Structure formats: structure tokens, C-alpha cells
Amino acid sequence: MTTTPSTDVPGVRELAARHGIPVDRGCAAAEATSEVRSVLDRVGDKWSVLILGTLSGGPQRFTELLHGVDGISQRMLTLNLRQLERDGLVSRTVHPVVPPRVDYALTDLGATLLPPVLALVEWALENTGTIRNHRDGFDSRRAAAG
């Protein structure tokens, strides 16, 4: 195939055009500069997705999240929750009791983020085998060459 990908890829330019984004040289500049980056960062973040996924089952307290999200440190949980709260994806409600009780929950905005993320997760699940095969092939080819 010399010129175009065999599967017609929908969307990149159309999407950009619909949102008034100048598509110069593969729309790289547009994505890099905008806040789109920060959203993608959060998705790529090891913990954010896990936290969001956990909260999709209902509100949780700090300690519940700490034990629910496997392997996260207290520090990282705090930092991530602050980020998510700052973006309005997660709400934080402090109950003025002693000992302190803080509940975290998905906001409406946070809930709308989940489906696109899950679509991505589903893609990953569906193509795990294919990807694994590619990697194995790539690695053994490398081993043979190296």
C-alpha cells in the first residue's frame, strides 16, 4: 500500500473542523496546545482511570479508595483526587464529625467521561490477543536479528 491506509479512518480532520481547530500538519499543534492534552493525560494516568472506575460503583471514603484501588499509595491517591476534583470530575464532601469522614463521588461530568474511556478499555480487551501476537513476533524477529 503506497498512499493511503487500507481502512478509511474517519474523523480526525472532520472532528477538528467541527470544533474550529486549525489542522496544520496533522492537527498536532492543535492537540498539543489545548486542554485536550490534560484530559488524555488523565486517561493515560495509571491511577485516575482506576479511581474513576471504582467510584462508578458509588461514593467511597478515602480509606475505601485506598484499599479499593490496588497498589496506590496514600500520597498518589490524595494527589489524584485533588486533580479530579479540580477538573470537576469528582466531588469531595467533608462530614464535620470526629473522626473525620470524607466521601468522594463521581460528578455528572465525571460520569460522562466514563463511556468514552470504557470504549477504549473495550478496544484494548478485544485486541489484547492481536497485540500480544504482534509483540511476540516483533520481539523474536529482533532476537533473531540482534
Place this chain on the structure above:
Amino acid sequence: MTTTPSTDVPGVRELAARHGIPVDRGCAAAEATSEVRSVLDRVGDKWSVLILGTLSGGPQRFTELLHGVDGISQRMLTLNLRQLERDGLVSRTVHPVVPPRVDYALTDLGATLLPPVLALVEWALENTGTIRNHRDGFDSRRAAAG
């Protein structure tokens, strides 16, 4: 379920169940261990999405990508392309000419990844304003408190 988010979030558990993933404590363990992580990592990666997006317009040579993806270093481009190639998302064809010519293109698999990613990008574009508002509010509240 006694306490649910106001918007009903579709999917997390159903998705897991469909793929035979044990959902213990918010499906955190499942996601953390599988190769789903590596896919999300690539999406969160600053450059991968940009490269994929650029290649959606058709094959490109190394140098074209280097200049097309704004701000990327030679090293990072090489590293990212290797990753993408290893996963079978991008193809690499070397033309035995001098000076060397190497073309990179989206594979069929790579093309199928784009729509989910674009869905996410679209979400980001649609909610940029809302997020910005949340951040501003959060920051000014912090400033007032601090």
C-alpha cells in the same frame, strides 16, 4: 445499590463481565494487571496520539513525522514509533535506496484504535469550557483559603 451517582454510569461491571474479568473492589485489579494498561498508557502518552493522528492522513517518512509532530525530539519519535510498530499499530517499510527512505503508516489495527481515541478527544473538546470553569473556581477557592 444504595448510593449511586446521579447519572447512571453504564458499563464498568457489565464490560468486565462480558470479558470474563473478575470485578473485585471496583475492577481495579483487573485493569492494573492486564495489557489494558499498556493501551491506556499509549493514549495518555503525549506523542503516540499525535503520531497516530498525523498518520491518519496517510503514510509519512521519518523526517516528515519529525517536523509534522510539533516539538517531538528525534529520540522520542524513534522510541514511540518502535512501540507502535511492536504493537502492530503502525507499519514500517524500509526502501533500500540511498539515501535511506522509511515510510510509516497506520495498520488496519491502528486504524481501529483511532475512533475510540477520537471519541475521547471529542469529549475533551466539548467539555473544555466546563473543565476550565471548574479549575478556575477550585483555584480561586484555594487562593482565598490559603
Place this chain on the structure above:
DNA sequence: CGGAATCCACAAGGATACTG
């Protein structure tokens, strides 16, 4: 031209200890 190798700066993140 398309890389690979080396060096280095800085940021991310874990562990631990302390506090309201």
C-alpha cells in the same frame, strides 16, 4: 536520511513520619 548510544536534568512517585 534514519537512526542508535551516551549523558544529564528534572519530575514522578513510593516510603515514612507527623498532624488536626
Place this chain on the structure above:
DNA sequence: CAGTATCCTTGTGGATTCCG
């Protein structure tokens, strides 16, 4: 309980140089 503060190790990525 729900954090904050500090330390310290590791990873990440840019700049530079060299090579087929």
C-alpha cells in the same frame, strides 16, 4: 481518619554525538 511534609529512588525525555 484523612490528610500534609520530607526524603530519596527511579524513570523519562531532551540535547548531543556518531554511524550505516
